[in-house]
Amino acid sequence: MTALREKAQIMDESAMVRAITRIAHEIAERNKGVEEVVLVGLRSRGVELAQRIAAKLGEIEKTKVPVGALDITLYRDDLGRAKTQPVVRRTEIKFSIDDKKVVLVDDVLFTGRSCRAAMDALMDLGRPSLIQLAVLVDRGHRELPIRADYVGKNVPTSPQETVQLFLTEQDGVDRVVICEPVE
Amino acid sequence: MTFMRKDLLGIQDLTAHEITLILDTAVSMKEIASRDIKKVPTLRGKTVINLFYEASTRTRTSFEIAGKWLSADVINISTSGSSVVKGESLKDTGLTLQSMHPDVVVIRHAAAGAPHMLAKLIKASVINAGDGAHEHPTQALLDLFTLREKRGSLQGLKAAIVGDITHSRVARSNIFAMQKMGMEIRVCGPPTLLPRYVEGLGVQRFTAIEAAISDVDVIMMLRIQRERMGSGFFPTLREYSKIFGLNLTRLKAARPDVLIMHPGPINRGVEIAPEVADGPYSLILDQVENGLAIRMALLYLLVGGQPGANN
Numbered sequence: 001m002t003a004l005r006e007k008a009q010i011m012d013e014s015a016m017v018r019a020i021t022r023i024a025h026e027i028a029e030r031n032k033g034v035e036e037v038v039l040v041g042l043r044s045r046g047v048e049l050a051q052r053i054a055a056k057l058g059e060i061e062k063t064k065v066p067v068g069a070l071d072i073t074l075y076r077d078d079l080g081r082a083k084t085q086p087v088v089r090r091t092e093i094k095f096s097i098d099d100k101k102v103v104l105v106d107d108v109l110f111t112g113r114s115c116r117a118a119m120d121a122l123m124d125l126g127r128p129s130l131i132q133l134a135v136l137v138d139r140g141h142r143e144l145p146i147r148a149d150y151v152g153k154n155v156p157t158s159p160q161e162t163v164q165l166f167l168t169e170q171d172g173v174d175r176v177v178i179c180e181p182v183e
Numbered sequence: 184m185t186f187m188r189k190d191l192l193g194i195q196d197l198t199a200h201e202i203t204l205i206l207d208t209a210v211s212m213k214e215i216a217s218r219d220i221k222k223v224p225t226l227r228g229k230t231v232i233n234l235f236y237e238a239s240t241r242t243r244t245s246f247e248i249a250g251k252w253l254s255a256d257v258i259n260i261s262t263s264g265s266s267v268v269k270g271e272s273l274k275d276t277g278l279t280l281q282s283m284h285p286d287v288v289v290i291r292h293a294a295a296g297a298p299h300m301l302a303k304l305i306k307a308s309v310i311n312a313g314d315g316a317h318e319h320p321t322q323a324l325l326d327l328f329t330l331r332e333k334r335g336s337l338q339g340l341k342a343a344i345v346g347d348i349t350h351s352r353v354a355r356s357n358i359f360a361m362q363k364m365g366m367e368i369r370v371c372g373p374p375t376l377l378p379r380y381v382e383g384l385g386v387q388r389f390t391a392i393e394a395a396i397s398d399v400d401v402i403m404m405l406r407i408q409r410e411r412m413g414s415g416f417f418p419t420l421r422e423y424s425k426i427f428g429l430n431l432t433r434l435k436a437a438r439p440d441v442l443i444m445h446p447g448p449i450n451r452g453v454e455i456a457p458e459v460a461d462g463p464y465s466l467i468l469d470q471v472e473n474g475l476a477i478r479m480a481l482l483y484l485l486v487g488g489q490p491g492a493n494n
Contacts (some may be wrong), residue, residue, distance in 0.1 A: 013475045073211075074223040074225040074253075075223065076225060085185040086205070087204075088480075088483065089211055091211070121223075123224060124220050125220070172222075
């Protein structure tokens, strides 16, 4: 794996808060409330984002929105091909997703393959009435016909760059940065 | 970290880090058992062959289900119905199967070292499901997993393994595994079935069960293999049971929260009383359930571990 260095910060803590607030409002608007809405975060950073969105939805709609955690490792299309083996984490969705409006939450939308894997995983777990996708950052370069319903920020990137989300719970700070490979 | 081995042949080769990785992966795999649709596409298109030269219920079924839940194609060969009865050698059997391009061969064999020989011979990943009296690594892994699930952490736990230690591959694998994970181990049984070399491994030998089981976190009972009876290791099954059998009375010498494990199959009333096997602290059925998760974890780690290795 090539070494990376930080090129620029694209979101700071307050930008993230505003993006999450707006996404929460959009979810409530698009779905005409949060009845039957559940959030499923993709491990691992998507889970924390989903919890923050749920908290904001709780303030707006005065309802507790269920949050689940989905691990897509077993559904990836690159197993056995990737240079390192991804660690399998636990899927924890303690509620039924049948007939629910599932909003998948991920940190960065890139090729779209994680979303494809997530949808396959959800279909094995039940039959949602619809699936929507919320991402904090859309960095382009889709390899599959996938699009996000809710986007925190659109960021043009080059394919060699990486977009990295840091969260207070895991990394001690809230920010989003672009990294580029070191020559 | 990545699991970089081609095969799983024994606990002796594994590091504590690798054991922890396997256990952690099994945690995630266990969740699949609670789903309505017990299937993930991870090993789709991969072929797993179970090559069992010895009888098995638990291990074989466990590997079969593990493979199937991961969407692999699983083939079971029990040699009684195969050309092995015509005298075909292990080497030829291995090469024959290799020509059908399996990704994993799970082998149980009466000869120690058979899996190791097979692993050198074929390109597929080889998993040792029990080789003679040598090792049974997946059993030890599921035993550790079960214990860790109940107690949170393995470091410093005390275990007593009771039974025919000399002939037990389960005992051997567990001793290696528990030591790597920082546990204290005692073995107990009739002196005829208690090898002296375990002392060199830092394991305490006991010939009285009450002393062995006092103050331990877990008691692991081993099946007394009836076939040993005629070889002069102990007079009768009844006498063995009287002196070494685990019943409720004897359990009073142990801690009130002690955990009971047994790799199965159990001889009810011989090495373990029915009330103990079916009692609240018995983890025997948990072990079976966890065996499935561990074997899923191993299939995932071996097949996903080496890019292009099995091509």
